[in-house]
Amino acid sequence: MKARVFSGIQPTGSPHIGNYLGALKNWARMQYDYESIYCIVDLHAITLYQDPQQLRRQIQELAGMLLAIGIDPAHSSLVVQSAIPAHAELAWMLTCVTPVGWLERMTQYKAKSAAQETIGDGILQYPVLMAADILLYDAKVVPVGDDQSQHVELTRDIAQRFNSLYGETFVMPETRLPAVGARIMGLDEPEKKMSKSAPGSGHAVGLLDSPEAIRKKILRATTDSHPTVDFDRLGPGVANLLTIFQAFTEWSDAQMRGHFSGMRYGDLKKQVADAVIAALEPIQQRYRQVMDETGYLARVLEEGAQRIAPIARTTVEKVKRAMGLYTPE
Numbered sequence: 001m002k003a004r005v006f007s008g009i010q011p012t013g014s015p016h017i018g019n020y021l022g023a024l025k026n027w028a029r030m031q032y033d034y035e036s037i038y039c040i041v042d043l044h045a046i047t048l049y050q051d052p053q054q055l056r057r058q059i060q061e062l063a064g065m066l067l068a069i070g071i072d073p074a075h076s077s078l079v080v081q082s083a084i085p086a087h088a089e090l091a092w093m094l095t096c097v098t099p100v101g102w103l104e105r106m107t108q109y110k111a112k113s114a115a116q117e118t119i120g121d122g123i124l125q126y127p128v129l130m131a132a133d134i135l136l137y138d139a140k141v142v143p144v145g146d147d148q149s150q151h152v153e154l155t156r157d158i159a160q161r162f163n164s165l166y167g168e169t170f171v172m173p174e175t176r177l178p179a180v181g182a183r184i185m186g187l188d189e190p191e192k193k194m195s196k197s198a199p200g201s202g203h204a205v206g207l208l209d210s211p212e213a214i215r216k217k218i219l220r221a222t223t224d225s226h227p228t229v230d231f232d233r234l235g236p237g238v239a240n241l242l243t244i245f246q247a248f249t250e251w252s253d254a255q256m257r258g259h260f261s262g263m264r265y266g267d268l269k270k271q272v273a274d275a276v277i278a279a280l281e282p283i284q285q286r287y288r289q290v291m292d293e294t295g296y297l298a299r300v301l302e303e304g305a306q307r308i309a310p311i312a313r314t315t316v317e318k319v320k321r322a323m324g325l326y327t328p329e
């Protein structure tokens with residue numbers, strides 16, 4: 001039997017090349033070797049206020065984008081989190097075995113709560129829901145970008161604690177990072193992770209950006225005061241551009257050095273822009289096809305949910321029995 005993979009993405013903002021290179025590209029690649037479940041995590045999205053109409057639209061658009069980047073419904077189950085009530089159910093049971101101190105230590109919690117006047121409880125509980133997502137399906141491997149590694153570690157801690165309290169129940173999941181591109185930085189601020197929510201149009205390259213917009217953003221990317229690429233002294237902006245190029249083209253380190261050493265930043269940027277535009281073009285084309293096909297998305301999401309709901313139900317029953325909760329015969 002194939003090992004199971006689970007991963008998720010929030011339907012907030014528009015997906016960018018950081019999401020693609022950090023996670024989605026691996027999702028598409030791994031689906032042939034694993035039994036794969038990919039989830040649009042709308043319950044996570046509402047930990048921060050979302051306009052309801054916009055959220056509904058973004059769930060559809062993200063589903064279309066996941067098909068466009070190569071998720072194949074014949075090999076993967078593509079689902080929306082809130083369609084399967086077991087996610088929220090298991091999250092509550094895991095909440096009850098999770099010390100608050102573990103949650104307060106999470107880097108993303110600290111960053112998100114610092115930016116809010118009042119902090120919703122959902123922001124603190126966020127990683128417990130994520131643990132429920134993963135543990136519900138006995139996922140062995142979780143392909144994510146670097147910023148989610150801490151949450152997968154926490155999932156292991158929660159699983160271990162549950163197992164030691166109630167007996168062996170959960171499989172220990174492992175993080176899978178891409179070899180290159182686990183942490184793509186903002187083009188305008190290469191010290192900060194590229195993010196869907198960061199303001200500023202020069203920050204992120206969206207997967208649906210036009211070639212002109214992509215070129216403009218990359219040509220304006222922040223570099224440093226050296227004129228040319230020096231692999232022994234790479235500033236964060238230039239390192240980020242090289243990473244983007246390498247992650248899209250899959251060139252080796254030797255190829256990268258041979259080609260870019262001593263190149264002027266202006267030329268580097270032009271070549272990065274060309275590589276990104278070329279890689280996104282077929283994705284954008286498939287996106288338009290998928291979105292034009294009436295009823296297709298709904299069918300894929302429905303089939304995905306039907307396929308995996310029984311697995312989720314079985315886990316919840318197992319956990320209820322382990323904890324002594326009421327389970328009618």
Ligand code: TYM
Nearest residue numbers: 007008009010018019022023130144145148182183184194
């Ligand atoms: P989200 O929606 O923020 O991001 C989706 C995926 O994209 C990766 N990513 C990046 N990778 C490289 N560079 C970047 N700048 C960058 N920005 C984002 C993320 O690491 C992620 O893999 N909590 C998760 C969603 C989630 C989940 C799960 C993931 C919910 N349940 C269970 C795995 C398993 C999140 O907010 O991802």
